[in-house]
Amino acid sequence: MNILIIGPSWVGDMVMSQSLYRTLKHLHPNCQIDVMAPDWCRAILSKMPEINQTIPMPIGHGSLQLGLRRQMGKQLAGQYDQAIILPGSLKSALIPWFAGIKQRTGWLGEMRYGLLNDYRKLGKQAFPLMVERYVALAYEKPSSANELPKPLLYPKLSVNNEDTATAQHKFNIDTSKPTLAICPGAEFGPAKRWPHYHYAELCKQIIARGWQVIIFGSEKDHAVGEEIRQQLNQQNSERCFNLAGKTSLEQAVDLMAGCHAAVTNDSGLMHVAAAVGLPLVAVYGPSSPDFTPPLSSKAKVIRLIDGYLKIRKGDGEQGYHQSLIDIQPDMVTQALDELLAQEDDE
Numbered sequence: 001m002n003i004l005i006i007g008p009s010w011v012g013d014m015v016m017s018q019s020l021y022r023t024l025k026h027l028h029p030n031c032q033i034d035v036m037a038p039d040w041c042r043a044i045l046s047k048m049p050e051i052n053q054t055i056p057m058p059i060g061h062g063s064l065q066l067g068l069r070r071q072m073g074k075q076l077a078g079q080y081d082q083a084i085i086l087p088g089s090l091k092s093a094l095i096p097w098f099a100g101i102k103q104r105t106g107w108l109g110e111m112r113y114g115l116l117n118d119y120r121k122l123g124k125q126a127f128p129l130m131v132e133r134y135v136a137l138a139y140e141k142p143s144s145a146n147e148l149p150k151p152l153l154y155p156k157l158s159v160n161n162e163d164t165a166t167a168q169h170k171f172n173i174d175t176s177k178p179t180l181a182i183c184p185g186a187e188f189g190p191a192k193r194w195p196h197y198h199y200a201e202l203c204k205q206i207i208a209r210g211w212q213v214i215i216f217g218s219e220k221d222h223a224v225g226e227e228i229r230q231q232l233n234q235q236n237s238e239r240c241f242n243l244a245g246k247t248s249l250e251q252a253v254d255l256m257a258g259c260h261a262a263v264t265n266d267s268g269l270m271h272v273a274a275a276v277g278l279p280l281v282a283v284y285g286p287s288s289p290d291f292t293p294p295l296s297s298k299a300k301v302i303r304l305i306d307g308y309l310k311i312r313k314g315d316g317e318q319g320y321h322q323s324l325i326d327i328q329p330d331m332v333t334q335a336l337d338e339l340l341a342q343e344d345d346e
Helices: 011-016 018-027 039-045 066-076 091-098 130-136 161-170 196-208 219-230 249-257 268-275 329-345
Strands: 002-006 032-037 051-056 082-085 103-107 118-120 179-183 212-215 240-242 261-265 280-283 299-302
Touching: 002 018, 002 091, 011 018, 011 039, 011 130, 011 268, 018 032, 018 130, 032 039, 039 051, 039 249, 066 091, 082 091, 091 103, 161 249, 179 196, 179 268, 196 212, 196 219, 196 329, 212 219, 219 240, 249 268, 261 268, 261 329, 268 280, 280 329, 299 329
Parallel strands: 002 032, 002 082, 032 051, 082 103, 103 118, 179 212, 179 261, 212 240, 261 280, 280 299
Antiparallel strands: none
């Protein structure tokens, strides 16, 4: 059985989609799973042993390019028994339709009648978690998440120890010290970030215990990483490595797998940290963990408000949201200590 997956376009969503691939392999051990996804996704998909191959998606997010989609579909004709389309857009379902794949599975969304012939009508209350919506597509139309086998197979990225060692050597990471990964960036700016001065205080406490800190993120997160380091004295800043924007995504995954714990905002890298098995404290403000929480038994979520707030600008100083300002560093270190104690007991 050959299955084509039309994958998501965001880091966190791509990590969470591994739950579907693991479930498909559990149900159909001999199936071949190919994933069509943007080029950057190869870094994540290469860490998923369930994937046979990645097919590059050259069309940017939001672009139609109907002729190119038709051409790509015709090139894939006759190769697959089923396609599973994870994005909810109409255009994401076009390539499997052009390819004439017999079974085209997905949530209905955006008037996809005809493009999908194995469609599911989404009841948001019936499947409250994104990972449940992904996994449900492996089964014969379950009516709610209660019908899915439990526990769900959470994402589990496979990282080679040699790749981790290579990345540690490249970035001069001292492997004799325990390492805390922090991910202070957020897609929509400071409103969804834990304040840099709280991260700095956390770093001071952790470094005083003999640890070191690696700051992860994209190029646009490098500045906030430097703001954190500037709050530290020289001795402490020498044990806080700002690698935001300096690593490839694959190197970031390899390095994170060599860390001993993580503290992060709600972000794509939060899902990476969970999927490599780190004890993880996730701090939330306006965004809610009710839909895309970290998928790990080793994770603790700290949030002081309820509900989802669709905001782009915080109500506190420097654009931070007050609910994140109110999460004090001691609250995070306490949660981290509880996770590390649990880790020691296992």
